[in-house]
Amino acid sequence: MFDILFKHLQKKVELTARDREHIPAFFEPKKIRRRQFLLNEGDYCRKLNFVSKGIIKSYALDEKGQEHISLLAWEGWWASDFSSFICEEKAKLSIEAIEDSELLLISKINYEKLLIEVPIMERYFRILYQNSLVTKDRRLLSSNAYNAEEKYIEFIEMYPSIAQRVPQTLIASYLGLTPETISRIKKNINRED
Template sequence: MFEKLFHTINQKIQLTKEDLEVIKPFFIARKIRRKQYLLQEGDVCKYTAFVEKGALHSYTIDEKGNEHVVQFALEAGWISDQYSLLTGEPSLYNIDAIEDSELLVITHTSFEEMLSKVPPMEKYFRLLLQNNMIALHRRLSASLSLSAEEKYTKMVNAYPTIIQRVPQHMIASYLGITPETLSRIRKQISTAK
């Protein structure tokens, strides 16, 4: 169950086999079914989750009932509401499974204890945070300056399997466009090939 997590960690830092064994007990293996919540709006976030298998998404729902996708997490991705987790305040987000998923979840208390027992993990999470900040800034810049077609093409190039795994309305929401616009873009791209 820890293969993907260990592989992902070892891509950024090198841990000993002993370190990897120390890490294991801090995580809880959890399976969730498609459409099952990991977190619901109004609840306090209790975990950070690593996706060993499957796909999840984080989103808000506006007063009209429209879903606004903030993040996708496929295999080897992390997902949580860090603000709620760290402050204990109710979450503004929902996180649920797009596919049946296998997760490794860790509480904030276990996370802090793990970092104290395996100090190199501090570097791993610092690198992860840096990469997330860069991705967030790039996404913000893209949403302000790129056309809908450019945003779609950029996403498909970065995550080629996402189109087959994630419903079109969720992709449209993530890109900030309507499903009809996404459908038109996909048709234009397929006829241009």
């Protein structure tokens, strides 16, 4: 279960043998079934979740009960309601498994200990947060400046294997589109081929 985590860490920082021995003690492995919740809106997010296997989503519901996906996370990705985790406030997001999934969870106490006891992890999380800000900026630009077809094409080009694993309705929600719009775009793309 830790192989994916170590591969992900090694892409960003250089781990020593001691780091590799020490890191697992801070995490709690967890398996969840498809449609099982890790977090419900209104609860407190007490753990950061690393996906070792499967796909999870984080989302908010509007007043009509419509789901708005903020994140799709698969192998090698982290997911949580970070505001709730850091600020110890009620979660504004729910987190649910799209597929049967295997996760590594780290509590806030263990997160803080990890940063102190394995100093390279401080650098790792800094890099992770920087990349996350870049991704959010790109997503905001895409949301505001791209038309529906451009949004969909960008998603498919960036995450081709995930587009095969995630239902079209969830991709539509993530992109702020309707499933019908995605169907129309796919038909147009297929006609052009």
